[in-house]
Amino acid sequence: MAGNKKGNRPGIRRVGRTLAFQVLYGTHFRDADMDMETFFDVNPLVMEQESETAREFARDLVMGVEAKKAEIDKTIETHSQHWKIERIALMELFILRLSLYEMMFTDIPVKAAINEAIELSKTFGDGKSRGFVNGILDGAAKTLKK
Template sequence: MTGKKKGNKPGIRRVGRTLAFQVLFGTCFAHAENPADIETQFATNPLVQEQESETAREFAHELVLGVDAHLAELDKAIEANSQHWKIERIAVVELTVLRLSLYEMLFTDIPVKAAINEAIELSKAFGDDKSRSFVNGILDGAAKSMKK
C-alpha cells in the first residue's frame, strides 16, 4: 500500500485543475458593475455544483482562491516573461492557464515541470493550435527566472 492519501491521485488533481480553470475563466466575464466575490462565483458555478468528487472540488477551490489572492503578482510574472505582450492583449484562455500554472509554480509544492505539463494539457483542451507553444514559452521563461 502506498503512502498517498485517498483521492490524491493525479486524475483527481487534473479534474480539480480543469474545474479551477473553468471557474477562473468564467470570472473574467463577470459583470463589472456588480461583481460577486470569488467564493460566490465558485459556489454558484454549475460545473462546481455538478462535480461529484469532493476532493476535486476542494483542490479546485484552493487553486481558485490562491489565484485570486495573488492575481497582481501572477500578472506581473506573466508580463515579465511574455516579451512584447501586455496582459490586455493575451487571450482569456491563455491568460487563465498562465495564472493558474504560475500560481502552482510559485505558491504550491507542485513540481514546476508538473505545473507546466498540466498547463500545456489545459491549453490543448481549451485553446487553439498556438496556445500550447505560447503558454509553454512563457512558463519556461518563468521557470528559468525562478532558478536564478
C-alpha cells in the same frame, strides 16, 4: 492546498485543475459585486462535480490565483516579451495564471505545473496556445526560486 488525502490522485488533481481553470475563465463574465467564494460555490460546473477532493483542490487553486493575481500578472508580463496582459487571449491568460500560481505558491513540481498547463492549452486553446503558454512558463521556470 489539498494534502495527501485519500483519493488525491493525479487524476483527481487534473479534474480539479480543469475545474479551477473553467471557474477562473468564467470570472471574466461574473457580476463585479459577486465575491469569488460565492462565484465558485454557485458555479454549475462546481455543483456538478462529484468528487469532493477535486472541488476542494479547485477551490484552493481559484482562491489562490485570486489572492496572488497581481504578482502572477507581473510575472506573466516579465516573460511575455512585448505582450501586455490586455493583449493575451483570455484562454491563455487564465491557463498562465493557474499554472504560475502552482509554480510560485504551491508544492506542485514546476514540470508538472507546466505539463498540466500544456494539457489545458491543448484542450481549451487554439493551435498556437500550447507554444505560447509553454514559452512563457519555461521562461518563468528558469527564474523562479521555489
